[in-house]
Amino acid sequence: MGNVSIDEKLNLELESFLKDIEATESLDELEKVKTKYLGRKSFLSTVLKNIGTLDPAERPIVGKKANDVRKTIESKINDKEKYLKDLEFEKKLREEKVDLTLPGKKLPSGKKNIISKVIEEIEEIFIGMGFEIAEGPEVETDYYNFEALNTPKDHPARSLHDTFFISEDILLRTHTSPVQIRYMESHKPPIYIIAPGKVYRRDYDVSHTPMFTQIEGLAVDKDINFGNLKWVLQTFAHEVFGKDRKVRFRPHYFPFTEPSVEVDVSCNICDGKGCRVCSNTGWLEIMGAGMVDPNLYSFVGYNEEEVSGFAFGMGVERICMLKYGIDDLRLFFENDLRFISQF
């Protein structure tokens, strides 16, 4: 094997390999390098094949050296192969054509009716204060709708309620207040309820629909007073319209409360300065309320000296209109999906 020692040659072979592998840039080239240095015809194979021909003293030394070189080469090739494979995979991924800005797969989206949404919101406020939800029939008797609410036949307040009749004394309830009477008849104080529901009045123009939605409230206990009414309703108004809004309690008249109240919040459009929405008053009326008239207690068999309470009622559509800036009442019952899907 000439003048140069095998050891020397192996070193040269390794050097050559390292140069080649450094220059390798693809798996194909790597395969060639692999054949060149580890293949049957490679120098290393030749050395290992012919090791038996060597001087027995040299054999282990050359053998070890050759194996070391082979291991080094193998390991470098493996590393390079892994590196090149990773690179190739990465390249393949990068070549994938994806437009991330294409639209996503549609999931259908449905909306609760704004009236339901606002009712639920209001229910939650009162449930938080310990109220329950009560219900009553939409087709009522004259007794529950008027008589027991201190509004006998020929009472002037009846003319404010243009009523739909089913028969002489069966009618569509004109307010949710009959629930007060029904609930008191079947329960003893303490009573803390609200009662949402549909009500009907024979009125149909730009600012009236023949059906609309009210939420009634009733609290009757041993020692409920006017200050309590103010606290509960102010708390409610702040929750619905925001803590920064002023709340005002103004005397009014309802046959079934005494004293009676109308509750206003300061106008959010003009901040109380006066604008078209609040008819230049700076205030928006949100509900009627009052201390339960003692006559009601006698209708349901309570002793008026032992209990006291307050009641309130509000129009849900009005609350929606004020809260969302809706300017046309009729939208609520046209069921135009372009309206419903907004909320």
Added chain:
Amino acid sequence: MKITFNWLKEYLEAENLDPEEVSTLLTMSGTEVKKLDYVGERYRNIVIGKIIDFYPHPNADKLSVCKVDIGSKRLNIVCGAKNFDREDKVAVALEGAVVEGQLIRKVNIRGEVSEGMLCSEKELGISNDGSGIMILDQGFVVGESFSRSMGLDDIVIELEITPNRPDCLSVIGVAREVSVLTGAKFVIPWHDRGKEIKLKEDSLDGDLSISIEDYKLCPRYSARIFYDVPKTPSPFWLRNRLILCDLRPVDLIVDLTNYVMLETGQPLHAFDKDLLVSNKIIVRRARSGEKIRTIDDVERILDEDMLVIADERRAVAIAGVMGGKETEINPETHNVLLESANFWGPGIMRTSKKLGLRTEASNRFEKKIDPMLTIFAIKRFEDLLTKITGYKSETSIYDNFRRVQRERKIDLRLAKVKKLLGKELDSHTVSNILKGLGIENTVERDIVKATVPSFRFEDLEREVDLIEEIARIYGYEKFDIIPPVCSLRKGGYSFQQKVIKNLRQTLCDIGLNEVINYSFLSRSLFESFGLHLEKEYSNPVKILNPITEDFELLRSSLLPSMVRNVKNNINHGIKDIRIFEISRIFRKSENSKAPVEKNTLGVILSGRAKAKGWDEEEEFYNYYHLKGILEFISSKFICSDFVINPQEYRFFHPRVSGDVLIEDSKVGIIGKVHPVLLEKMEIEQDIFYLELNLDDFVSKVEFERKFKSIPAYPSVEIDLAIVVDEDVKNYEIEQEIRKSGGKILRNVRLFDVYRGKQIEPGKKSMAYSLVFREEERTLKDREVEIVVEKILDNLKRKFGARLRS
């Protein structure tokens, strides 16, 4: 109701009442001020002028140039009107005035300077007369403000008077309120000037007799005759006050009746005395079918529930509502009979309602006004008539009056005030508020003994009524805000409310939009859906007094209104529709006067389930989408499955129409809306409809689930394809498989239905995937084989099924 600020001030002794402050105080004490209208502002820079001279405009045929004296100086004004002469007093809009929205400026009109404008009544907003400029009475003072001279320098107060305060339907009533609120003294500025007038009780003395048939309907009738009334026109201040308060001026007598009504709250009516057949006034019930032509020139047909004023021949007025045309005041009237009466409120309300005729008078009477007012109002009428015309009358007031108790004593406990209002008020405060309201009282220890005066007799009956008076005058804002003190309690929803709330949310989450329709339905829509022929729906509740035919019935199904929602949305260009409604439906009840109300869910799918997308195909809704919703609901809410039982309904496609059952009881219906029905409604796409009775549904719901341990042993899955006749229903096969499969069969799922080449006509192949599992051990293959064989045997026996090879 509208009154004016100057009018109000006539009844108050106060130097500096601020209208804004008065307005706020009224609103905050229950007499809501809707609007303050500063009408005087409209007449700024309009003054009284006198035409000194005028000549034709040199460069314009139709115009004149006027020299007008306005006191401080003379103006040059170009004018187009012709109806004036030298010395005429006119209304002059100066520079800076705004007339009909136009700012008046100094201008040059064809070479002549014009320094203002002479105004017509129309331009001044006083009448519709725009034919020429307004010529004023010579009594007007040159240079004075026009609005002050005309009584227009005023503020209109628009009030909302609650039905419990008929006393406040008057200037005097509101003045009393302002008095207690501001401390300004309430005064009646004219009372003492009137001379004492003799009162005559129901006795005929030649002039007049008054006969009242029923004192309940007419507790009091006072009247007075004014002979030879002067034919003076109403002065401007009177006319303008009426105009500002939305009443139309007519002539002096009628204007005065209206004026006194606004001032005192007592409606008056004036008859032409000479047109009454005799000197006898009869207050009686109308005869059935009796006719009267009222002053609005409408013939009214009366009935026995209505009260009329009559002479001995015919009705001359509908009591408390409107006078008759035949006896009304007219340009020839010499002698006037003035009526000032009190009628029973409920009677007037009924009459007014039946006739559809609401008037200023009926509005007051129906709220029960004070019978003590009648004489007072007649005196005021005379007082004004005298002041305006110098007229003097010596006649008596005739007064037929069944006296009634009009004073009431109420004990007010201060402790009750504290209990109800949450704040302690001392006897001094309470007593003073009541006195300010005209309620005399004395304090005895902790009790205020109050005497309610006649003018508040109707609405102050009980202790609590006085407490309200105290609260509203003291000021609602002065009561502390106090959290209620009560024992802790559980609020929240009932089970049914929870289920329905949850269902609503679930339906939204799977993409449905919630609609809310009116509960009403027209009969024509009801019938076009054939509901009148379907037993369950055919008994709708009828409205006795619908507004229009759209509101004739209450819905017995949600279907028609929801189909209309589809139609309307298609018209707006929205064709893919998935909507639901949760509302009550109504049906007549057999054993109760009140109808049955049922909480009901309606669901509609129509149009595309999926639009064509960049990577998906278009898909239209079909029956199985709707059934999928039902199955989703069942997996979310209940343990038992919904079962569809084919059942024909006229509004559904005959083959796609069924009942929805849970545990063999019907809870709803499902189907495809009948194509012919849709064609009639011009809807060109399929509609699928589901209706569930929520009350029944909720009774089947089990929210709470019990834990089942996770299977420890593997299951065996077998696919089984069988061939059966077309008529055999999946549900029947499934039921049989389950029954035959016994307890090791855990699940059955249909995964293929095939009709075609390999299957003979009239048959179909149904492929099921069956899952077997034993709880305590691994199943042996042989065990499963035995069960599958049993299943096949039974299917063969029952349905003639064979295994598909």
